[in-house]
Amino acid sequence: MVKILKHQRLNETNFRIVFDSSLVAKKIKPGQFMVLRIREEGERIPMSLADMDPEKGTVTVIYQVIGQSTTLLSTKKVGEEICDLVGPMGVASHYPEKGNFMVIGGGIGIAPIHPTAREAKKRGLYVIGIIGARTKDLLFYEEQMQKVTDELYVTTDDGSYGKKGFVTDALKELHQRGKKIDHILAIGPVPMMKFVCSTTRPMGIPTWVSLNPIMIDATGMCGVCRVSVGGKTKFACVDGPDFDGHQVDFDLLTKRLSMYESYEKQSLEKFKKECTKEAALKKA
């Protein structure tokens, strides 16, 4: 059992949660991930690392409420426990030896780029950050990102905050202005990562992305997370999650991510019904 130490709503759909897990906190590195299981009948859910504190023995996850498991997690209170937190999984982020390192975070992807940016800065790299969200209310961690970047650009799709447009618009503008960018890590929704890669390919900038396929054991045993990189099948859980974005087959990833959509809906509906029933019972 793993205890929840902090749990805070960041905006309409995103939550920040801090777990007590001293061994994982000591070992985990930016770019790696964890697998959570909330209740006994629960799924194993891979979650990116948003932060860790080896001294306090805590790990932080920022998650978006989408399906049944994340909805359930969002109801958990400080002091309550979840069944399991296992990690670190996967391989840590890649950094260039020197030069200008750009981190791009879109939506929930802002969370995992934060510790990588901090580590890059610690390594003496010049860190340029771009973070973006659909609208101002969905943006988070701007202040934290300011602290771990040398330059930070903020975009919103609707222009409600920062520059209006996508993260790729900010990237293009910087490139046009002649900004030297040696290496990029982009994390966010699949379409965003795909567009970042199609933007940087003609620019010749090495671009890494962090992939989020469906996983179960996340130790390399089941193969459900297989992705195609440079025409070769890789397991994102052990070979990744970070890959050379110019080699990734994003369309395949999108299709594979959709495999259980109808089941996910069914599971969420059932859960909501149960919650309504429970609430009614409590009232009565």
Place this chain on the structure above:
Amino acid sequence: MKIPRQPMPERDPQERKRNFKEVPHGYTPELAQKEAERCLQCPKPPCIKGCPVEIDIPRFIELIYEGKFSEAAKKIKETNSLPAICGRVCPQEEQCEEVCVLSKKFQPVAIGHLERFCADWEREHEEIEVPEILPSTEKRVAVVGSGPGGLTVAGDLIKLGHQVTIFEALHKPGGVLVYGIPEFRLPKAIVQSEVDYLQAMGVEVKCSFVIGRLMTIDELFQDGYHAVYVGTGAGAPSFLNIPGENLNGILSANEFLTRSNLMKAYSFPEADTPIFTGKRVAVLGGGNTAMDSVRTGLRLGAEHAYIVYRRSQAEMPARATEIHHAEEEGIEFIMLTNPVRFIGDEGGWVKGMECLRMELGEPDESGRRRPVPIEGSNFIMDVDTVIIAVGNSSNPLVQQTTPGLDTNRWGNITVTSETMQTSRKAIYAGGDIVTGGATVIQAAGAGKIAARAIDAYLKTL
């Protein structure tokens, strides 16, 4: 021979093919005693040598005949910590029963059925009784992986007074017994009771603990462990590397079985993990994993569940009884057939499989006749789910993070077979991580040898 071999009563195929209840019911005491009577009590029993863990088979059978079921169970447990499991999933027909003197003229004694009977009788009739444990040696052993090998090592070493901790990567102990073998062949409650038994003896079990990530083997030594046993099992699923393999609806057997067994996806949406099974399910492969997968597919609602295998039924590595059970349940066997590509629809889902007919040529290095494709025999099978059960390669996590640990060209850990010691001092290994895909009892047998060697090593410290 007056008494014929007593068959074990089983669930009717028509009933069982749509549920996950265990197929054989087990012997009644009367049936067990009748079967036990068949044993000749050979003065030089070949069956003991046929058993990888050298159970005193004639003696336990004699005790059953005398109606001393509890004593019989304890006799087995002297050398085998996992009788309820081995009685169910061991290939006795290739081991103890194959060499049974009776088998020359008649059917061999049903040693497996009798082993299962004793273990079940004890579990159902008696409190778990902790055997005598030697005084503490203050020596600590880490066991990596809680499959049949790891459980055996842990059970043997705790009895000798050593402190044992099992590290399991998944959230439940049991390894392949829990994620791999379906409920209808090995009820999970049985695995749990074996683990409970070890815990009652003092074995510590740490789940959700990935050695190679959260701690390396060398860090275990730094942490005060004196010896380590690596039983991490068969790791990464093999695929066929043919076009279309990443289409939706194409899964490894490991994924399919892990969803159903470990995550209980067969009860979705009661369990949160879903499992996709279509109406026309093809399982590629001919081993026990393939049989487990195809029978799971049928139970999840397939209208047609096929085994597609490139050789003929005679070459299938699965146990005869599993093939027989599958046939009874209506599994369709498509032999001498090999897929060459998968065909998808616009949404990225598999809808067909192009196959080639094969014929058998000369025997290959495995001694089985090599399948040779028949030119121009291509045809398309209409399928919506494909499960690939063609084996596993080794999981590299421990090997990659343990300097000086030698492996062979397949990435399996190399050991000295007399002791199961690896190239590193105080590190032992056994089971599928050493041999590649094999059986539960072979892993348990390796665990036995390793436990003996680890005990001897700890005494030198």
